[in-house]
Amino acid sequence: xxxxxxxxxxxxWVAAIRIASPLIFATMGELVCERAGVLxxxxxxxxxxxxxxxxxxxxxxGDLWFGVVVAALAGALFGLLHGVLTVPFGLSQHxxxxxxxxxxxxxxxxxxxxALPQVTSPPKIVSMQPLPIPGLSSIPVVGExxxxxxxxxxxxxxxxxxxxxxxxxxxxxxxxxxxxxxPAAVEAQGISVSAMRVGAVMAGSALMAVGxxxxxxxxxxxxxxxxxxxxxxxxxxxxxFGSWRPGKALxxxxxxxxxxxxxxxxxxxTGGLVPYQFFLMLPYILSIxxxxxxxxxATYPKALMIPYQKGER
Amino acid sequence: xxxxxxxxxxxxxRLDGITKRFGALTAxxxxxxxxxxxxxxxxxxxxxxxxxxxxxILFGHYVADEGGISVFGAPLPPGDPSAAxxxxxxxxxxxxxxxxxxxxxxxxxxxxxxxxxxRSATATARARILGLGRDFGxxxxxxxxITALSVGERQRVEILKALYRDAHILILDEPTAVLxxxxxxxxxxxxxxxxxxxxxxxxxxxxxxxxxxxxxRVVVLRGGRLAGERIAAEATEAELAExxxxxxxxxxxxxxxxxxxxxxxxxxxxxxxxRGSQRLVDASLALHAGEITGVAGVSGNGQSVLAGVxxxxxxxxxxxxxxxxxxxxxxxxxxxxxxxxxxIPEDRHATGMIxxxxxxxxxxxxxxxxxxxxxxxxMDWSAARRFAASLIAAYEVKCPSPDMxxxxxxxxxxxxxxxxxxxxxxxxxxxxxQPTRGLDVGAVAYVQARLLDARRRGAAILLISEDLxxxxxxxxxxxxxxxxxxxxxxxxxxxxxxxxxxMMAGRNMGATPTxxxxxxx
Numbered sequence: 001x002x003x004x005x006x007x008x009x010x011x012x013w014v015a016a017i018r019i020a021s022p023l024i025f026a027t028m029g030e031l032v033c034e035r036a037g038v039l040x041x042x043x044x045x046x047x048x049x050x051x052x053x054x055x056x057x058x059x060x061x062g063d064l065w066f067g068v069v070v071a072a073l074a075g076a077l078f079g080l081l082h083g084v085l086t087v088p089f090g091l092s093q094h095x096x097x098x099x100x101x102x103x104x105x106x107x108x109x110x111x112x113x114x115a116l117p118q119v120t121s122p123p124k125i126v127s128m129q130p131l132p133i134p135g136l137s138s139i140p141v142v143g144e145x146x147x148x149x150x151x152x153x154x155x156x157x158x159x160x161x162x163x164x165x166x167x168x169x170x171x172x173x174x175x176x177x178x179x180x181x182x183p184a185a186v187e188a189q190g191i192s193v194s195a196m197r198v199g200a201v202m203a204g205s206a207l208m209a210v211g212x213x214x215x216x217x218x219x220x221x222x223x224x225x226x227x228x229x230x231x232x233x234x235x236x237x238x239x240x241f242g243s244w245r246p247g248k249a250l251x252x253x254x255x256x257x258x259x260x261x262x263x264x265x266x267x268x269x270t271g272g273l274v275p276y277q278f279f280l281m282l283p284y285i286l287s288i289x290x291x292x293x294x295x296x297x298a299t300y301p302k303a304l305m306i307p308y309q310k311g312e313r
Numbered sequence: 314x315x316x317x318x319x320x321x322x323x324x325x326x327r328l329d330g331i332t333k334r335f336g337a338l339t340a341x342x343x344x345x346x347x348x349x350x351x352x353x354x355x356x357x358x359x360x361x362x363x364x365x366x367x368x369x370i371l372f373g374h375y376v377a378d379e380g381g382i383s384v385f386g387a388p389l390p391p392g393d394p395s396a397a398x399x400x401x402x403x404x405x406x407x408x409x410x411x412x413x414x415x416x417x418x419x420x421x422x423x424x425x426x427x428x429x430x431x432r433s434a435t436a437t438a439r440a441r442i443l444g445l446g447r448d449f450g451x452x453x454x455x456x457x458x459i460t461a462l463s464v465g466e467r468q469r470v471e472i473l474k475a476l477y478r479d480a481h482i483l484i485l486d487e488p489t490a491v492l493x494x495x496x497x498x499x500x501x502x503x504x505x506x507x508x509x510x511x512x513x514x515x516x517x518x519x520x521x522x523x524x525x526x527x528x529x530r531v532v533v534l535r536g537g538r539l540a541g542e543r544i545a546a547e548a549t550e551a552e553l554a555e556x557x558x559x560x561x562x563x564x565x566x567x568x569x570x571x572x573x574x575x576x577x578x579x580x581x582x583x584x585x586x587x588r589g590s591q592r593l594v595d596a597s598l599a600l601h602a603g604e605i606t607g608v609a610g611v612s613g614n615g616q617s618v619l620a621g622v623x624x625x626x627x628x629x630x631x632x633x634x635x636x637x638x639x640x641x642x643x644x645x646x647x648x649x650x651x652x653x654x655x656x657i658p659e660d661r662h663a664t665g666m667i668x669x670x671x672x673x674x675x676x677x678x679x680x681x682x683x684x685x686x687x688x689x690x691x692m693d694w695s696a697a698r699r700f701a702a703s704l705i706a707a708y709e710v711k712c713p714s715p716d717m718x719x720x721x722x723x724x725x726x727x728x729x730x731x732x733x734x735x736x737x738x739x740x741x742x743x744x745x746x747q748p749t750r751g752l753d754v755g756a757v758a759y760v761q762a763r764l765l766d767a768r769r770r771g772a773a774i775l776l777i778s779e780d781l782x783x784x785x786x787x788x789x790x791x792x793x794x795x796x797x798x799x800x801x802x803x804x805x806x807x808x809x810x811x812x813x814x815x816m817m818a819g820r821n822m823g824a825t826p827t828x829x830x831x832x833x834x
Contacts, residue, residue, distance in 0.1 A: 171426035171433050174415075178423050181412035188410040189424030189474070190395030299414055 006265045013145030015264075017153060018219060020257035022047070024156040025211030026235040027242070027249045028163045029075075029204040034239055035167065036200030037180035037303040038086055041097025043208050044232030045104030046078045050209025052108045055216035055223040056115065058125045067217050068152065068210055075209025076202045078104050083198035090307035101232070109225065127221035128152055150218045152210075157250075159207060164246040176200055180301035183308035193308050208232070234287070241291050243298040255290070259283035322350040324386075325513045326371075326402075326482050331380035333366055340366040342537045343380070348482065353504060353514045355528035355545065357521075357557055363537040364517045365407070368484050372404045373397045384482070398424075403475020407486040409467050411459045417470050418442060418455040421477050438477075445476050449510070450503045464611065465496035472503070483507065484515045489523055491779070493611050494814030501527045519557070520782075521550040533557050567765065570789040573602030575638070576773040577623070577654075577742050582632030586618050593618040594797040595632070600742060600773035605764070606802065607788025608777040610817050612747075615797035616777045617659055620746045623775065624656050625649040637741075650679055655740030657731055657748045659777075661724070665731050668720040672712060673701040675719050676734050704733035709759070725756030732763055743767055743774045749783060761787060781810065781817075795819040 006012050026047055033040040040046075054071035058064055078100055085096045116123070128150040137147035167173035175196055179186045183193040211231075216223050234256060242249025263279035326348040333341040341363045348354055358364045370377045376392040383389060384400040397404075411420050422438045439455045446452040451469040459467060468488060475483055485504075489497045504514055504527055518524050524531050525545050533540040533556040541556045577600045585592045593615045600606055608616060621627030622634065625646040634641040636652055649656075658665040666675050677686050677697045686697050701715035708729045712722060719727060728748070735743065745764060749757040764787070768774055778784050784791055785805070793800040793816040800816055808816075 165432075169432045171422070171424075171430050172428045174419055174423055174433060175428060178412040178415060178419070181414055182410060185410040185412045185420065186423065187394060188404070188406070190398045191424045191428075302412075302414065 002269045003266055006262060010141045010144040012261055012265060013141060014148060015261040016254065016258040017145050017149055019260050020254045021153040021156045022211040022214040022231060023235055023238065023253040023257060024250060025159060025214060026208045026232060027238045027253050028159050028246060029207030030235050030239045031244060031246060031249055032163060033201050033204035034304055035180045035244060035301055036176050036197045037301055038197055038201050039093045039097060039305050040082060040201060040204060041094060042078060042082045042100030042104060043235060044228060045101030046075050046205050046208045047212030047228045047232050049078060049104040049108050050075050050212030051216045051227055052112060052223055054213030055125060058217065059123060064128055064217055068213055071209045071213035072206040075206040079202035079205025083201035087194050087197040090309060093305050122222045122224060124221045128218040152214050152218045160246050160250045180303050183303055237287060237291055240295045240298065244301060256283055256287050259286050325350050327383045329381050331367060331370055331377045333370060333375060333377050339537050344539050346532055348513045348515060350513055351508050351511055352530060353508055353516055353528045355524040355531045356515055356517045356534065357524050357531050357553060358534035359519055359557060362534040364534055365486060368486060368517060372402060398478060401479060401481040403478060403480030404484045405471040405486065405488060407490060409471055411467060411470060413459045415459065417453055417457050420459060420470060421474050425478060442473060445473055449506045464491045482513050486517045489520065493818045495818050521553050525550065535559055570604045572604040573771060575599045576602050578635040580633050580635060582622055582629045584618050584622050584627050584629040591615050591618050592797040593622060596799045598792065598799060600775055602773050603768055603771045604789045605768055605774040605776050605787055607784035607791045608794050609781055609784040609791055609813055610794035612779040614794050616794055620659060620744055620777060623744050624654065653741040655735035655743045657735050657745045659746040661727050661731055666719045666727055669718055671716050672719055672730065673698050673715040676701045676704055676730060679734060704730065708733040725752045728752055728756060728760060732760055736763065736767060739770065741772060743772050745774060746777045793817055
């Protein structure tokens with residue numbers, strides 16, 4: 001019964017939303033890339049780079065928000081690399097994506113070692129503090145969970161709204177979706193396919209990096225190796241889970257985060273009867289199950305992973 | 314309509330000495346052309362005559378090596394589709410450029426608004442699309458998703474895309490290739506209303522009667538050069554055909570069939586494609602030795618399911634297949650091949666050949682397990698290469714070496730190779746699905762002659778084609794396919810093109826043909 005009561009605790013939902021925040025940023029980023037027809041497997045490395053860039057900026061004396069901006073710029077830079085290689089050059093998106101992940105991760109560790117050759121444990125920074133919204137945060141459970149978070153979490157939810165608005169309400173979003181469906185149609189209407197796709201990958205990668213920076217600037221107060229720990233790959237699954245729609249992807253991210261928060265609490269409730277590895281595994285198993293159920297009927301962007309060469313049919 | 318239209322009217326478009334070379338091939342050789350306000354000019358020519366290349370230069374997809382273009386007197390910058398759009402040129406490509414999972418409205422307004430606008434003005438756009446639809450006979454629901462539309466409706470969306478951008482010059486590349494006769498008539502009605510409204514239209518086609526029906530002036534291209542220009546009303550079809558082909562057109566000489574026993578029969582077969590919505594409903598069909606059975610119909614009406622059932626790619630939900638009087642127990646592509654079915658697949662790029670593998674590897678792909686090509690699990694590549702070389706020689710494939718990658722072959726040569734592979738070993742039953750689609754006139758004649766050879770030696774042939782003229786000239790019996798159903802077989806010449814057209818649109822499917830039935834199935 002105790003296992004069930006967890007679901008009604010405000011602290012559980014606060015944790016779930018906090019865990020969801022970096023996933024929401026990065027999932028939106030991946031979604032923007034994929035909607036434009038580019039699978040960005042650089043996500044894992046870009047999140048590492050974003051986590052480091054944001055933290056390093058603050059460690060060197062920058063403001064927290066300036067750290068977020070630097071992380072976004074770093075992400076956009078890796079996005080530019082990924083985009084140029086996959087779009088005008090038309091290289092394999094899988095190979096480039098894995099390459100960007102390895103490159104971004106490696107250069108992050110390299111920079112870390114060069115900047116801090118002597119330290120054994122990573123220095124701490126003063127990270128973002130929760131900013132409860134007056135009134136709203138005193139609504140039991142739901143209000144506490146949603147409105148007593150750090151500003152970066154609020155920004156994550158705002159990002160979902162902005163992505164959804166841009167995608168479905170603006171000419172830019174129309175062109176973005178069309179370029180992932182049929183780039184020839186976009187070309188025929190006088191819009192540059194390359195510019196659209198590279199731009200989308202850069203914007204998406206910036207969002208991924210901000211997701212990474214959430215880990216160092218809001219969730220924790222330091223930078224560790226292995227900090228991102230596969231979250232990027234989870235986000236790729238969340239995009240599929242959300243059928244390439246921002247709203248559904250947001251729900252997926254919260255669901256996954258809730259599983260994660262739940263398993264931590266479940267470990268203490270069962271008191272060692274069940275090996276803790278089982279609980280660690282739980283979110284992944286549940287998300288695979290959900291993926292299978294939901295994604296079978298998903299309509300994916302028709303031109304996803306297909307390089308577009310002008311004049312070729 | 315104020316102002317003069319037709320002859321003597323203002324020149325809206327001038328192509329001047331356009332030359333375009335692709336390596337050794339000159340696709341366009343010093344072509345000059347003018348288009349006046351309010352006229353329809355047909356650009357007539359065989360596949361490979363350079364029509365599409367010329368239009369792609371006009372639309373900025375290619376850059377001409379020599380020559381220039383002016384629109385309303387102003388020179389058009391080369392190689393820039395958006396400049397062509399701004400100059401008022403709209404193009405309806407042969408292969409539609411629509412984003413299929415998006416709505417009609419979204420497809421039409423794509424690229425017409427500033428990308429920085431905070432939101433799309435969908436309400437005004439919807440009203441405008443409906444208005445244009447009413448004015449020009451292009452009615453289509455703006456909020457329908459493209460996938461839900463018929464081919465004819467999709468074409469209307471393409472035309473609306475151009476009109477929405479205030480195009481003054483409309484280029485239609487082979488617009489009737491995918492339409493039923495009735496849809497074609499509706500399109501011609503629309504074209505008349507458009508030119509009455511002051512537009513100028515270039516209409517690309519290789520079909521003589523359509524050119525005469527729709528155009529005022531006909532410009533004929535042959536082998537990349539301008540072969541001549543005629544007033545459509547004054548020119549005869551024979552005259553245009555001669556200009557187009559260069560000499561009097563050879564008429565297919567077909568001796569009467571001498572049908573033998575039934576080699577393959579479908580008894581009340583129903584099946585469904587694993588992907589997409591195509592299906593086959595309660596279809597019965599008998600293929601006789603020494604006879605060509607033609608399947609006429611607009612593509613997408615279940616032809617690929619029919620072919621799939623016969624070649625073993627699609628398992629029927631009901632009914633049975635009978636091969637040489639023996640009902641089939643198990644059926645798969647492998648068994649079908651062993652039973653002597655030669656296949657010419659519908660799409661040579663998608664399923665016919667593996668583009669990045671060599672000619673040798675491709676031609677043995679159906680038979681590599683036979684003892685002549687492999688022993689004890691090891692390939693005998695020298696035997697395979699000899700086989701490839703023999704096919705290259707026997708089927709006149711232009712290809713320097715059996716080791717060449719298939720991707721580098723032209724469509725016609727690729728199809729000859731597929732034909733050679735399919736006809737090797739004199740199959741009893743031949744499934745020819747769109748065997749001449751996209752080929753030039755020489756390759757078409759070659760493929761058709763080889764199929765007729767196979768008929769002469771007693772093969773039962775199923776010819777599926779969306780080219781009605783081809784079906785009517787080649788097939789001894791014709792069945793019409795519409796929405797997954799097959800009509801009763803009709804002897805060659807028993808029904809007029811108009812009657813068959815009506816059946817293609819799903820009407821009078823069960824009607825008893827006016828002519829005599831050749832051996833009822």
